[in-house]
Amino acid sequence: MKRHVTMKDVAKLAGVSQPTVSNVINGTSQVTDEVFEKVQKAIRELGYVPNALAKSLKQNKTNTVGMLIPDIENGYYSEIAKEVEQTLRENGYFTFLCNTFYKPELEKLYINTLIQNNVSGIIMCYGLVDKSIFGDIANFDIPMVCIDDRTTAGKKMIPSVEINNVHGSKLAVEHLYSIGARRICFASEPLYNTALESRHEGFVLALNEYGLDSHHLIEFIEKSEYGKIDMGYNLGAKIFLNMEIDAVFASNDYLAIGIMKRLADHGVKIPDDIVIMGYDDVLVSKLVVPSLTTISQPKRLMAKRGTQKLITIMKGSEVKYMEISMEPTLIIRDSTMKKGQRPA
Amino acid sequence: MKRHVTMKDVAKLAGVSQPTVSNVINGTSQVTDEVFEKVQKAIRELGYVPNALAKSLKQNKTNTVGMLIPDIENGYYSEIAKEVEQTLRENGYFTFLCNTFYKPELEKLYINTLIQNNVSGIIMCYGLVDKSIFGDIANFDIPMVCIDDRTTAGKKMIPSVEINNVHGSKLAVEHLYSIGARRICFASEPLYNTALESRHEGFVLALNEYGLDSHHLIEFIEKSEYGKIDMGYNLGAKIFLNMEIDAVFASNDYLAIGIMKRLADHGVKIPDDIVIMGYDDVLVSKLVVPSLTTISQPKRLMAKRGTQKLITIMKGSEVKYMEISMEPTLIIRDSTMKKGQRPA
DNA sequence: CTGAAAGCGCTTACAG
DNA sequence: CTGAAAGCGCTTACAG
Numbered sequence: 001m002k003r004h005v006t007m008k009d010v011a012k013l014a015g016v017s018q019p020t021v022s023n024v025i026n027g028t029s030q031v032t033d034e035v036f037e038k039v040q041k042a043i044r045e046l047g048y049v050p051n052a053l054a055k056s057l058k059q060n061k062t063n064t065v066g067m068l069i070p071d072i073e074n075g076y077y078s079e080i081a082k083e084v085e086q087t088l089r090e091n092g093y094f095t096f097l098c099n100t101f102y103k104p105e106l107e108k109l110y111i112n113t114l115i116q117n118n119v120s121g122i123i124m125c126y127g128l129v130d131k132s133i134f135g136d137i138a139n140f141d142i143p144m145v146c147i148d149d150r151t152t153a154g155k156k157m158i159p160s161v162e163i164n165n166v167h168g169s170k171l172a173v174e175h176l177y178s179i180g181a182r183r184i185c186f187a188s189e190p191l192y193n194t195a196l197e198s199r200h201e202g203f204v205l206a207l208n209e210y211g212l213d214s215h216h217l218i219e220f221i222e223k224s225e226y227g228k229i230d231m232g233y234n235l236g237a238k239i240f241l242n243m244e245i246d247a248v249f250a251s252n253d254y255l256a257i258g259i260m261k262r263l264a265d266h267g268v269k270i271p272d273d274i275v276i277m278g279y280d281d282v283l284v285s286k287l288v289v290p291s292l293t294t295i296s297q298p299k300r301l302m303a304k305r306g307t308q309k310l311i312t313i314m315k316g317s318e319v320k321y322m323e324i325s326m327e328p329t330l331i332i333r334d335s336t337m338k339k340g341q342r343p344a
Numbered sequence: 345m346k347r348h349v350t351m352k353d354v355a356k357l358a359g360v361s362q363p364t365v366s367n368v369i370n371g372t373s374q375v376t377d378e379v380f381e382k383v384q385k386a387i388r389e390l391g392y393v394p395n396a397l398a399k400s401l402k403q404n405k406t407n408t409v410g411m412l413i414p415d416i417e418n419g420y421y422s423e424i425a426k427e428v429e430q431t432l433r434e435n436g437y438f439t440f441l442c443n444t445f446y447k448p449e450l451e452k453l454y455i456n457t458l459i460q461n462n463v464s465g466i467i468m469c470y471g472l473v474d475k476s477i478f479g480d481i482a483n484f485d486i487p488m489v490c491i492d493d494r495t496t497a498g499k500k501m502i503p504s505v506e507i508n509n510v511h512g513s514k515l516a517v518e519h520l521y522s523i524g525a526r527r528i529c530f531a532s533e534p535l536y537n538t539a540l541e542s543r544h545e546g547f548v549l550a551l552n553e554y555g556l557d558s559h560h561l562i563e564f565i566e567k568s569e570y571g572k573i574d575m576g577y578n579l580g581a582k583i584f585l586n587m588e589i590d591a592v593f594a595s596n597d598y599l600a601i602g603i604m605k606r607l608a609d610h611g612v613k614i615p616d617d618i619v620i621m622g623y624d625d626v627l628v629s630k631l632v633v634p635s636l637t638t639i640s641q642p643k644r645l646m647a648k649r650g651t652q653k654l655i656t657i658m659k660g661s662e663v664k665y666m667e668i669s670m671e672p673t674l675i676i677r678d679s680t681m682k683k684g685q686r687p688a
Numbered sequence: 689c690t691g692a693a694a695g696c697g698c699t700t701a702c703a704g
Numbered sequence: 705c706t707g708a709a710a711g712c713g714c715t716t717a718c719a720g
Contacts, residue, residue: 004404006697017707022699030705047483052460053406054697057397058712060348064461067441072429078422085416085443089450094457097411097441099429106433113438116396117408139391257631287601289633350713361691366715374689398713402696 014042066096066114069125075282083303104130127193143313147306161306161324168295168328169202181247186219188251232258253278253285275336290334358386410440410458413469419626427647448474471537487657491650505650505668512639512672513546525591530563532595576602597622619680634678
């Protein structure tokens with residue numbers, strides 16, 4: 001192991017004291033041109049690179065942030081992750097990638113590591129599965145923001161950026177109703193966060209609004225988390241067996257894609273036999289056939305706003321609780337467009 | 345800002361010295377049961393969390409690793425990133441996400457930051473665009489591994505894990521030839537890394553092997569990098585205008601998907617009018633219609649092997665140069681299966 | 689088995 | 705304008 005070049009080495013070569021080198025590098029106090037030049041020259045000659053760890057230890061602040069995300073391979077989250085990381089970097093922060101797979105023990109492990117590493121802030125790209133973590137974390141009053149969910153840390157609410165998921169589901173039911181669907185099924189992964197709960201809530205409210213709830217609340221909600229396309233494929237079997245259903249509203253696009261696969265395997269024609277729509281408008285949703293009707297969320301904007309909020313808090317402004325809500329939009333594609341309704 | 349609880353605080357409460365607390369926590373030397381209990385109790389009462397920064401500074405080693413990746417939103421890379429991060433975590437390392445967008449200035453910025461933060465190692469998920477960085481970095485003799493490319497740092501080769509891309513292209517041409525294609529076009533993004541160069545090289549070699557190279561080396565290689573599906577869409581126009589072509593071999597799946605879109609927009613039937621295949625076997629390739637024939641790479645395995653190699657090096661074993669090569673396989677799907685050839 | 693001392697590489701008052 | 709001194713929170717010999 002080669003020893004690092006330190007400020008001391010630079011100081012010796014430049015013939016000044018070590019604090020003076022620090023001053024030159026950080027511009028903390030005035031120096032004569034002569035000293036400035038000598039120090040810069042020594043830095044260049046030695047290839048000196050400052051030690052961020054030592055600096056952070058002394059200043060009790062770092063330029064690192066932890067990003068908790070359930071699954072970076074999922075297109076929905078990778079798009080958010082990219083925006084978060086980019087926004088942080090543009091503001092001088094660097095990102096620890098914490099891929100939790102929705103596992104409480106990993107959530108705990110990561111949070112613990114982040115605290116040990118003195119991160120300046122934590123951004124959660126989903127509401128954690130294990131809410132008890134927020135209690136543990138509260139003592140460290142570390143800046144936090146939650147994207148795409150809402151939650152509390154101890155007594156305090158955590159600043160959050162959400163999309164109005166209740167409204168999203170209403171848009172979905174409204175659309176399905178308008179094309180003649182009356183027995184709409186809700187298919188979902190477990191409702192382990194506010195976003196999913198709201199989608200469910202909005203669905204139930206909308207059914208009620210259209211008078212569809214009497215005998216017809218049909219829903220398939222999985223009990224545990226696993227690959228979403230596979231999950232959709234499994235849910236698809238239950239949907240296939242229920243002859244009543246004329247429309248499927250899946251709580252995310254990957255589920256919808258899995259369901260479509262299963263139904264297609266059974267010879268069910270989409271959209272003619274049954275219509276289906278998803279939620280999120282991931283990249284793939286326009287590439288599958290039939291292309292998938294879905295609810296689009298301003299994901300990037302949401303990620304950016306959340307990150308900016310975190311940065312504001314980290315820079316020391318008042319930690320006011322804040323909740324931003326953004327509106328989703330309906331994207332109509334082939335999976336809900338029956339032959340008769342399609343443009344020539 | 346609340347002051348952190350330190351070992352000193354724990355020591356005072358437990359009535360022992362601060363180094364003793366350190367010993368208890370790290371098991372560095374024997375302690376009496378009584379002392380052990382007192383210290384543990386104090387830790388619990390105060391909610392003490394060790395400061396990894398201070399520890400790292402003293403020990404001159406961290407548990408962090410930098411992961412350079414061009415675009416986390418691209419399914420190919422997000423799959424690799426996930427595997428890398430997971431493998432690192434399982435071995436006690438935490439990952440800095442460095443999304444470079446193939447930009448040399450970002451590559452430089454990230455590498456610099458990683459060095460400042462004393463990462464224990466760097467894993468590159470592609471050959472960097474700016475090769476000069478490897479020269480700069482060589483002085484810091486920091487463990488590095490390169491996945492999916494091959495490159496040198498100063499005089500030394502960097503340990504790497506690659507897939508045999510030359511062979512992949514041969515498999516592709518062999519397949520296209522076997523189904524009757526004779527005028528095969530190569531479509532690609534810029535050949536900015538060894539992987540892409542090898543794919544191109546393998547293509548040319550295979551054409552030669554089958555005697556297809558006389559008047560028929562048709563290739564469209566873009567000059568700059570941008571969204572791959574869009575790029576494919578643009579390349580698709582050139583392909584459409586060249587009536588000679590009867591098969592397209594795209595250097596990655598997203599390009600192929602973009603090309604298919606464009607051709608479909610012009611009313612060209614795939615695979616009946618023209619066959620097309622991609623490279624990488626990304627998730628989407630089986631979901632598009634027609635599903636895409638492609639070359640599959642053991643991406644996950646490649647990522648895991650590379651990460652394990654990095655871990656070995658970081659743990660201090662001999663930094664032997666090593667190059668692992670893995671074999672790709674052909675996945676035949678609908679985009680190259682003409683009607684007559686399809687199973688009933 | 690336990691503690692006093694030195695030091696990792698920096699920053700930050702404070703003298704001069 | 706420059707430097708001596710103290711200290712961030714730890715670990716690591718080394719005494720006792």
